[in-house]
Amino acid sequence: MIGTQVLVGQYLVGAQIGGVGLQTVRDWVLRFNAHGPDGLLDGKAPGQPSILSQEHRQHLIQMIEDGPIPAVHGVVRWRLVDLMQWLWEEYQITISKQTLIPIGADAHALTQSRKPMDMMVQGRSVSLFQAAQQ
Numbered sequence: 479m480i481g482t483q484v485l486v487g488q489y490l491v492g493a494q495i496g497g498v499g500l501q502t503v504r505d506w507v508l509r510f511n512a513h514g515p516d517g518l519l520d521g522k523a524p525g526q527p528s529i530l531s532q533e534h535r536q537h538l539i540q541m542i543e544d545g546p547i548p549a550v551h552g553v554v555r556w557r558l559v560d561l562m563q564w565l566w567e568e569y570q571i572t573i574s575k576q577t578l579i580p581i582g583a584d585a586h587a588l589t590q591s592r593k594p595m596d597m598m599v600q601g602r603s604v605s606l607f608q609a610a611q612q
Contacts, residue, residue, distance in 0.1 A: 529573055530565075535581060538565065 489503045509517035541564065546553045553560050558575045565571045
């Protein structure tokens with residue numbers, strides 16, 4: 479019993495020095511005892527495994543980079559809901575928009591892409607401006 483009181487006292491001192499609670503100090507001690515100093519390093523937090531495998535991610539990124547084929551996919555630009563539908567048709571995977579957004583560097587361009595008509599109108603106005611300058 480005396481040994482337990484001594485340990486709790488040491489945990490209290492450590493908790494006060496570190497500005498943390500007793501449970502945190504206890505967790506640190508258990509991690510240190512189990513894994514040594516490396517046990518105190520922060521690792522990947524446990525959680526649900528990824529819905530998409532690496533193969534799924536690579537295929538999805540390739541689809542984004544290649545862009546849709548209007549005759550095949552029925553769209554002229556990818557939207558998140560289109561990619562969600564494609565994932566279901568291809569792999570029977572249901573995924574939310576929030577999960578899909580961070581995948582690949584193209585996710586930002588996907589949500590910010592302009593419609594083809596906007597680019598056509600902008601191109602026409604640029605050519606009209608250039609013609610007016612000559």
